[in-house]
Every structure is written in C-alpha cells, then in structure tokens.
Amino acid sequence: MSDTISVLGGTGALGRALALRLARAGHPVVVGSRDVTRAEATAEELRDILRAVGVEARVDGAANVEAAAAGDVVLLATPWDETGDSIAALADACAGRLVVSCINPLGFDKQGPHGLQVADGSAAEQAARLLPASTVTAAFHHLSAPSLANLDKDLSGEDVLVCGDDAAARARVIALAEAVTGRPGVDVGALRQARVLEPFTAVLIAVNKKYKTRAGVLLTHVVP
Amino acid sequence: MSDTISVLGGTGALGRALALRLARAGHPVVVGSRDVTRAEATAEELRDILRAVGVEARVDGAANVEAAAAGDVVLLATPWDETGDSIAALADACAGRLVVSCINPLGFDKQGPHGLQVADGSAAEQAARLLPASTVTAAFHHLSAPSLANLDKDLSGEDVLVCGDDAAARARVIALAEAVTGRPGVDVGALRQARVLEPFTAVLIAVNKKYKTRAGVLLTHVVP
Numbered sequence: 321m322s323d324t325i326s327v328l329g330g331t332g333a334l335g336r337a338l339a340l341r342l343a344r345a346g347h348p349v350v351v352g353s354r355d356v357t358r359a360e361a362t363a364e365e366l367r368d369i370l371r372a373v374g375v376e377a378r379v380d381g382a383a384n385v386e387a388a389a390a391g392d393v394v395l396l397a398t399p400w401d402e403t404g405d406s407i408a409a410l411a412d413a414c415a416g417r418l419v420v421s422c423i424n425p426l427g428f429d430k431q432g433p434h435g436l437q438v439a440d441g442s443a444a445e446q447a448a449r450l451l452p453a454s455t456v457t458a459a460f461h462h463l464s465a466p467s468l469a470n471l472d473k474d475l476s477g478e479d480v481l482v483c484g485d486d487a488a489a490r491a492r493v494i495a496l497a498e499a500v501t502g503r504p505g506v507d508v509g510a511l512r513q514a515r516v517l518e519p520f521t522a523v524l525i526a527v528n529k530k531y532k533t534r535a536g537v538l539l540t541h542v543v544p
Numbered sequence: 545m546s547d548t549i550s551v552l553g554g555t556g557a558l559g560r561a562l563a564l565r566l567a568r569a570g571h572p573v574v575v576g577s578r579d580v581t582r583a584e585a586t587a588e589e590l591r592d593i594l595r596a597v598g599v600e601a602r603v604d605g606a607a608n609v610e611a612a613a614a615g616d617v618v619l620l621a622t623p624w625d626e627t628g629d630s631i632a633a634l635a636d637a638c639a640g641r642l643v644v645s646c647i648n649p650l651g652f653d654k655q656g657p658h659g660l661q662v663a664d665g666s667a668a669e670q671a672a673r674l675l676p677a678s679t680v681t682a683a684f685h686h687l688s689a690p691s692l693a694n695l696d697k698d699l700s701g702e703d704v705l706v707c708g709d710d711a712a713a714r715a716r717v718i719a720l721a722e723a724v725t726g727r728p729g730v731d732v733g734a735l736r737q738a739r740v741l742e743p744f745t746a747v748l749i750a751v752n753k754k755y756k757t758r759a760g761v762l763l764t765h766v767v768p
Contacts, residue, residue, distance in 0.1 A: 432733045481747065485655075506751060507751075512655065515658075516659060516744050522737070523741070527732055530731055531730075533766055535766050537761065539748070539761065
C-alpha cells in the first residue's frame with residue numbers, strides 16, 4: 321500500500337501542485353486547509369484534473385488537524401508562521417508521522433526577495449521543536465508551483481534537496497521526490513541544512529524575475 | 545586590454561585554480577599570498593602548466609597588498625577571517641577596484657559541514673564594510689577546485705552565481721565567470737544573497753561526501 325500523504329496548506333499554489341503530482345503517482349492524498357470547505361473544493365478539483373487524464377485518484381479534503389491525523393506522511397506547505405502557533409496545534413495529530421517541511425520563510429523589500437531571520441535557524445527546525453513526537457525532514461523548497469501544476473511538464477531534470485537528522489526518513493522523502501518529479505531526491509544531510517535550502521528559494525525568485533523564467537536547481541555530477 | 549586579475553589567497557586550492565583558468569583565458573593574473581615566495585612559486589607553476597598546453601600566460605606573484613594594488617579586479621579567495629583584520633589591511637590597495645569575494649565561512653562538526661554565523665550576514669558583506677572605497681561583489685563559491693584545476697574538465701554545464709549591489713559590477717563578474725567556465729555567470733541580485741551562496745557550499749560538500757563526487761550547481765530553465 322502506498323503511503324497516504326497529507327498536504328497541509330494544500331489549497332496554496334505549492335501544496336495544491338504537490339498534492340496533484342503525488343495523487344497522480346498513486347498516493348492517496350488528503351488536502352488540508354484551515355477552511356475545510358476550501359480543502360474539499362480543492363480535492364474535488366484535483367480529482368477532476370486527474371480524471372481528465374485518465375487517473376482515478378483518491379484525494380480527500382479536511383481541516384489541517386484532521387488531514388494530518390489521516391496521513392502516514394505530512395507535508396507542511398503552509399505559510400511561514402513566526403509564532404509557530406499553527407504548527408504547535410498539529411503536534412498531537414502529527415505524532416508518529418513523517419513530517420516534511422516545505423516552508424520558505426521569505427521576505428521582500430526594495431532589494432528583492434530574501435530569507436527571513438528565524439529564531440530556530442529554519443522553519444524546519446522550528447517544526448522539529450514544536451512536533452517532538454514526529455520525525456521532521458525538509459524538502460520541496462525549490463520546485464516551481466506553476467511548473468508542478470502543469471502535468472505535461474517534465475521535472476525530471478531538477479533536483480529536490482532533502483535534509484533531516486534521520487537517515488531512514490530522508491530515504492522515504494527521497495522516494496517521495498521521485499513520485500513528484502520522476503527523479504529521486506538528493507540527500508543533503510542534517511536538518512539544519514534547511515537554513516540554506518529555505519533562503520535559496522529567494523535566489524531562485526530573484527533569478528525568475530531577472531530572467532523571466534521558472535528556475536529550478538540541479539546539482540551537477542550527482543547521480544541520485 | 546584584458547583586465548588584470550589579482551587573486552588573493554592564490555596559493556590555496558580554489559584561488560590557484562581560478563588564477564589558472566583566468567590566465568588561460570588571456571587575463572594577466574597576479575597571484576597574491578601572505579608569503580611572497582609562495583606566491584612567486586605558484587605563479588611560476590601556473591606559467592609552466594599553461595606553457596605545456598601552448599599558452600604563454602602573464603602570471604606574476606606578489607604579497608597580497610601589492611597584488612591587490614596591481615589588479616583591476618581583486619578576487620578574495622582567502623580563508624574566512626572572522627576578525628576581518630586581513631581584509632581591512634587591504635582597504636587602500638583595493639580602493640577603486642572591483643572586488644569579488646569567493647570566501648566561504650564554513651564549519652565542520654559531527655553533523656557535517658555548515659555555514660558559520662557571520663556578524664555582517666556574510667563574508668561578502670563584511671568585505672563591503674571593510675573595503676568602503678571598493679565595489680564588492682561575490683561569486684565563484686560553488687566551483688570544485690580540483691575540477692577547475694583540471695584544464696581538460698568542461699565546466700560550461702555549471703553556473704557561477706553572482707551577487708552585488710552594483711549592476712555594472714555584476715555584469716563584469718558575469719563575464720569573468722565565462723572566462724573561467726565557458727558559461728556566463730547568473731545574476732542573482734543584491735550582495736546580501738551571499739548569505740545564501742556562501743553556506744550553500746556546505747550543502748555541496750555534504751553531497752560530495754555522500755555521493756563521492758564533485759557537485760556543482762546548475763539553475764535550470766535559465767539562459768545566462
């Protein structure tokens with residue numbers, strides 16, 4: 321049986337697109353949102369999109385806490401929350417689960433996009449502190465949501481960089497990355513590498529603006 | 545006339561290899577070191593290597609301050625200096641020059657390589673503060689020194705990410721990157737992006753160890 325994947329913040333651009341790709345790959349998916357009505361509407365949209373390409377996918381919608389409890393793996397595609405309250409509220413529901421933080425704490429000002437200062441070092445480390453009964457990893461920071469949402473787009477030429485302090489958890493996320501892009505994720509080591517992965521998204525956004533593109537990351541000379 | 549490039553820390557692995565590639569591309573190069581004898585010895589080695597491949601290169605050696613003063617462009621390939629004393633000592637020699645910080649402030653512990661906390665945000669921003677009469681940019685953090693040193697190695701499939709607060713300066717460094725790798729650098733915006741570029745090297749080093757390779761970075765869907 322494929323792992324059930326809960327995508328919290330699954331009505332946002334990145335979460336929705338990850339949910340779509342994971343469901344296409346055969347994973348049962350639960351779209352989580354603060355608003356259960358929006359979650360259910362998004363789930364229905366995703367089922368319709370996949371049905372149109374011949375895939376009968378199992379995609380449900382739920383409020384974030386119920387979505388988290390329903391998953392084997394919980395993707396945090398929620399907006400950055402400096403207080404951490406919205407993450408702490410998930411602690412019980414996420415207990416015993418593999419959590420993947422996709423959160424990018426970014427700011428924008430006259431000089432362009434930039435990583436925000438995070439007291440814990442990174443959003444992923446904040447999640448690890450607030451979800452002590454979960455195994456927390458981080459990944460999927462650098463994929464373009466519009467490219468993911470376009471199922472015709474081949475993303476197997478881009479890397480998903482995966483970090484976490486538990487090697488078995490990293491291996492599971494590396495396989496999930498392959499379900500999303502067709503290319504296994506790259507193991508970049510300890511969870512604190514999220515301090516670099518998260519703000520690197522600001523580099524990509526600056527490049528997207530300058531070169532009018534949707535840049536991704538590829539590590540050269542690595543066979544994942 | 546090609547710009548003269550001074551490579552401070554030019555006897556280290558990265559500096560030496562950048563000097564070699566820049567000299568091959570036709571730039572007069574001055575290798576700088578704290579120890580003028582080592583600088584001159586390295587310059588002679590580089591001339592010999594290039595002569596063996598049919599290139600009569602102009603490579604000289606000098607103490608760092610004299611090397612800086614001799615260049616149109618000054619590459620800082622020196623070790624990270626938290627005190628900044630070694631950078632501040634170059635302020636007069638670097639006045640009016642384009643400075644490119646290649647400095648990676650990295651630490652290593654049980655969890656692997658990681659970016660160090662830097663009071664100014666990044667080594668590049670420290671250099672900008674300490675070299676007020678220079679235009680400071682940052683680049684060349686992610687190229688593998690052994691790959692650069694191997695002149696047979698085609699590096700045109702890797703990106704050099706270039707940041708700085710002056711657009712004309714970034715454009716000059718983008719062209720220098722092309723002299724080094726055969727591929728123009730990618731403009732990633734403001735100097736503070738160095739806060740991400742520098743510790744991203746720790747990600748590459750972790751990947752090199754895990755996958756037994758010499759990884760580089762390519763931004764996909766960008767035509768530099």
